Amino acid sequence: MDLRTRLEPGHPACAGCGAAIAMKIASAVVPSNTRVVIPASCWSIILGKYPFSSLKLPVIHTPFALASAFATGMRAAKSVPVMVWAGDGATYDIGFGLLSAAAERNEDIVYVCYDNEAYMNTGGQKSSATPKAAKTPTTPQGKETEKKDIIAIMKAHKIPYIATASIAFPEDLQRKIKKAFSIKGFSFILIHSPCPTGWKMEPSLTVKASRMAVESGIFKLVEIKHGQERETYKPTCYVNPREYYKLQGRMPRDE
Amino acid sequence: MRRIVTGTEATAIAAKLCKPKVISAYPITPQTYIIEKLAEYVSNGELNARYISTDSELSSIGIVAGAVAEGVRAFTATASHGLVFMHEALHWIAGGRLPVVMAVATRGLGAPWILMCDMQDALSQRDTGWMMLFASNAQEAHDFIPIAYKVAEEVHIPCMVCMDGFLISHTAEPVDLISQEAVDSFLPEFSPKLSLSDEPSTLWPIPEPDTYYLIKKDLFEDHKNALYIWKKAFREWQSVTKRKYDVCCGHMLEDAKTAFVSLGATVETALEAARRLRKKGEKVGVIGIKLFRPFPESDLKELSKGIEELLVIDKAVSMGKSGILFQEVKSTVDIPVRGFIGSMGGKDLTVERIERFFYEGKMWI
Ligand SMILES: Cc1ncc(C[n+]2csc(CCOP(=O)(O)OP(=O)(O)O)c2C)c(N)n1
Ligand code: SF4
Ligand SMILES: [Mg+2]
Numbered sequence: 001m002d003l004r005t006r007l008e009p010g011h012p013a014c015a016g017c018g019a020a021i022a023m024k025i026a027s028a029v030v031p032s033n034t035r036v037v038i039p040a041s042c043w044s045i046i047l048g049k050y051p052f053s054s055l056k057l058p059v060i061h062t063p064f065a066l067a068s069a070f071a072t073g074m075r076a077a078k079s080v081p082v083m084v085w086a087g088d089g090a091t092y093d094i095g096f097g098l099l100s101a102a103a104e105r106n107e108d109i110v111y112v113c114y115d116n117e118a119y120m121n122t123g124g125q126k127s128s129a130t131p132k133a134a135k136t137p138t139t140p141q142g143k144e145t146e147k148k149d150i151i152a153i154m155k156a157h158k159i160p161y162i163a164t165a166s167i168a169f170p171e172d173l174q175r176k177i178k179k180a181f182s183i184k185g186f187s188f189i190l191i192h193s194p195c196p197t198g199w200k201m202e203p204s205l206t207v208k209a210s211r212m213a214v215e216s217g218i219f220k221l222v223e224i225k226h227g228q229e230r231e232t233y234k235p236t237c238y239v240n241p242r243e244y245y246k247l248q249g250r251m252p253r254d255e
Numbered sequence: 256m257r258r259i260v261t262g263t264e265a266t267a268i269a270a271k272l273c274k275p276k277v278i279s280a281y282p283i284t285p286q287t288y289i290i291e292k293l294a295e296y297v298s299n300g301e302l303n304a305r306y307i308s309t310d311s312e313l314s315s316i317g318i319v320a321g322a323v324a325e326g327v328r329a330f331t332a333t334a335s336h337g338l339v340f341m342h343e344a345l346h347w348i349a350g351g352r353l354p355v356v357m358a359v360a361t362r363g364l365g366a367p368w369i370l371m372c373d374m375q376d377a378l379s380q381r382d383t384g385w386m387m388l389f390a391s392n393a394q395e396a397h398d399f400i401p402i403a404y405k406v407a408e409e410v411h412i413p414c415m416v417c418m419d420g421f422l423i424s425h426t427a428e429p430v431d432l433i434s435q436e437a438v439d440s441f442l443p444e445f446s447p448k449l450s451l452s453d454e455p456s457t458l459w460p461i462p463e464p465d466t467y468y469l470i471k472k473d474l475f476e477d478h479k480n481a482l483y484i485w486k487k488a489f490r491e492w493q494s495v496t497k498r499k500y501d502v503c504c505g506h507m508l509e510d511a512k513t514a515f516v517s518l519g520a521t522v523e524t525a526l527e528a529a530r531r532l533r534k535k536g537e538k539v540g541v542i543g544i545k546l547f548r549p550f551p552e553s554d555l556k557e558l559s560k561g562i563e564e565l566l567v568i569d570k571a572v573s574m575g576k577s578g579i580l581f582q583e584v585k586s587t588v589d590i591p592v593r594g595f596i597g598s599m600g601g602k603d604l605t606v607e608r609i610e611r612f613f614y615e616g617k618m619w620i
């Protein structure tokens with residue numbers, strides 16, 4: 001695995017932050033002039049305060065909904081690699097229309113969603129990526145609806161490259177990031193990125209949780225190249241989904 | 256070359272001459288013809304740009320912001336609901352010191368749906384930090400685009416070039432079209448002081464409150480100082496085209512006791528009203544404000560010297576208070592000011608209604 005890292009120590013993410021781990025793994029393999037486009041999210045904060053930056057890449061902050069549009073304009077202006085780095089709230093919810101539009105136009109950008117399954121920056125409120133039954137500040141009785149299937153939606157856009165990845169499978173994640181940058185047109189990568197703070201989970205369990213999500217078959221590792229879908233890892237299914245959800249204090253306890 | 260064109264076509268031609276590299280487009284009446292014309296120029300090879308037909312004004316404004324952040328000139332146009340839909344990004348762009356230039360064909364806002372002209376859309380963006388220029392006719396709509404690029408790119412502040420929807424956007428008038436050579440000699444290549452680069456760096460890192468305060472103070476002061484850059488640009492424009500503009504213009508003021516104050520196409524109607532009132536023996540003049548932000552305070556004070564009362568004609572209102580231009584004028588001068596909501600949603604702003612305002616002084620007529 002490529003161990004060069006562009007994420008500096010001392011950044012202000014919580015201990016065990018999956019979103020920071022995801023960036024650490026992904027940023028190591030992107031071209032050195034990659035523009036990283038960051039909408040409002042925990043990552044707006046993890047980047048650090050002026051005059052510091054935790055990430056050794058060119059970065060631009062954008063309003064919450066507008067990352068796909070900024071990225072489009074940047075790529076239209078210059079022939080440089082552009083990567084959106086957005087949370088699930090920006091992706092599944094507020095920036096969804098603009099994401100869909102950029103995908104439909106097949107813009108030559110890499111769109112990464114680090115999915116921590118809620119609006120963590122504002123305190124863990126539900127997003128449409130939050131799993132059913134999760135208790136969040138805005139779903140105190142537990143979320144009543146299912147998690148949105150963003151991969152199926154992106155697939156319907158017929159873009160050249162779609163992949164899911166997990167911070168517990170770093171080689172697979174890096175290979176997919178590299179692949180996305182090598183492909184012309186719109187790429188979408190969804191990274192399962194547990195958030196110990198929002199999930200009410202021990203910070204030491206982040207990677208374990210992400211591995212259990214994959215091994216239990218809840219989060220599938222796939223790659224869809226020009227419509228051809230392939231599982232890049234076969235889960236062992238030795239893990240019961242309940243065991244995975246049990247790690248999260250926000251999920252209901254078994255009776 | 257003189258041709259008969261509408262305000263929208265005059266704007267599109269001027270935008271083309273400024274050679275933006277990225278154009279984003281979303282239709283909304285009464286601006287649509289601008290972006291349709293630009294699509295034509297790009298598709299027939301007259302203009303070498305990436306033309307992006309978007310899903311919404313949010314994408315359109317984000318795309319031009321992204322392009323300008325990469326140091327490339329960009330253009331878009333909008334109106335009405337499209338403009339207010341962009342509101343968050345307008346603040347972001349001004350705060351980020353991106354010299355975006357955007358044309359706005361002003362129109363009323365729903366509910367209820369209304370297609371016709373007022374300035375509620377543009378003037379409710381007053382506090383976004385954009386510079387705002389108002390054309391009074393198609394010639395100005397044409398000329399103001401290159402001038403706006405020149406100033407915006409010099410001071411790193413975005414600029415809206417506004418024209419009254421329909422009254423200017425859809426009215427065909429004779430316009431002296433600028434030549435490409437004239438624009439090339441007037442408008443230098445865009446070379447931003449600040450843009451993204453290949454090196455690690457962050458555009459708009461989160462500052463400490465004290466730093467944020469200084470950033471806002473800088474923008475405030477640069478905005479105010481931009482007034483002189485506008486004056487300089489207007490003078491340069493005059494040397495290239497012989498057409499003379501200023502941030503604020505007085506007409507028939509020499510012996511005037513009263514003066515109408517307005518923006519955009521209304522200035523021309525006010526001029527006609529003033530002429531008629533003069534025939535009745537009233538000593539009336541007109542002050543036309545071209546640049547609304549930065550607001551030409553000292554010019555307005557200077558022009559209103561010797562005048563006893565200003566009569567402001569508005570096409571935008573701050574509910575619960577007064578007309579928006581009225582507030583601006585009232586807070587600038589020391590003489591009595593009366594305000595008239597001349598039109599909302601295209602209600603005909605006739606010379607007769609302006610004369611009634613002169614005699615009755617009521618806000619709603
Ligand atoms: C238009 C707008 N609405 C609300 C917010 C407040 N806000 C900032 S970040 C955020 C949640 C982000 O959630 P997500 O995209 O999942 O990223 P995460 O914080 O989980 O990393 C919200 C609601 C905002 N910045 N802009
Ligand atoms: S709240 Fe969650 S996603 Fe945000 S910094 Fe903390 S651990 Fe990371
Ligand atoms: Mg999230």
